[in-house]
Amino acid sequence: MTETAPATRARIRFDTRTLLTLAAIGAAAGVVVIPTAWAAQVLWAAIPVLYGLAVVPYVLPGVIAQAVVPQPGSALITGLVAGLISIPFVGGVGPLTLFVFVAVLQELPSLVTAWRFRGIGMALVTALVLSAAYAAYWAVTLNAEAFAGWVRITAIALLVVTILLSTLLGLAIAAGLRRAGIRPRR
Template sequence: MQRLSTRLLMTCAAIGVAGGLVFVVSGYIGGAISATAPVLYGVIIGVYFLPGVVAQALLRRGGVALMTGLTAGLVSAAFSPQWFFRYFGAGLAIGLLQELPFAVSRYRVWKSWVFFLAAGVAGVLFGGSVLVALGLEHFAPLAQIVYIALFVLSPIAFTAVGRGVAAALARAGVGRSISLPVDRRRTDAETRA
């Protein structure tokens, strides 16, 4: 197993703590939306994708989305213990969903389209499971379409925001010595050598 540097762990922790504070605010906003217009809840679900996207886009290493998602979940649970399982579960589930597409390439390819595809697929899976858990019979067909569409579009939009934050952090020098290249696949010339 590859050793994790203290610098990598501290960077993930800082991103996770910042994400956890955002989760707390979004949790209260989400509660208000759920009480007044539950069909629009998907608008804020993309917030839960931020810590993982920032960590992955900045560091381009395996496991960082899961570490930051879990950290964000634990930090937000400290501020809102009544929602411990909601925050912890969201951090775990979304962190795992964000890791899967990059794990397929054995964490060698970090192209932007993979981030957006992963966000869209995770939005469909997450939105569909929440809609089924709430009960499809409670929503009209048009409301179901709007609900799923928001669960897909919100993670994609917040993925763009997270990639922007990661780019700004990289320009500021954060993660310079611990981030890896975008594409680490071997070329034909390297393979023959």
């Protein structure tokens, strides 16, 4: 009779330095989203077609985190910290749920490919996945049917462009952070 070793799963480990890096990125995003969350309410009431511009601070932390710390869960940890930081200042958990929603969508393409692919190509694929999901979220939660067709099309196009540009900006910020020496230990 032969014995087989129990199946072991690879554990994802974050050292303290990495967790502090992700927390710093998340804290910065949480502070940035405070005025943005309030401005988004005004923007929605005044010019709803421009509402997609308010997504920038929700997209940036996950992109930066995944580029600086290319490990599973980095966007999720950063999004969670960002959302928790913003709760006391925005009057609810709305930003927290949005940060986590965006972070999960940012992790999804990497999860599907088992974190084998990184770089600008994967970041842009992730941005397109996020754009499609966020457009569906926007259509359902913000009652898109109440608007004229051109408003919906323009708003979704602006949302997609904003998410793609936010992704490129996040990659540029991450490159600057890496040049400054902020990177995980090898």
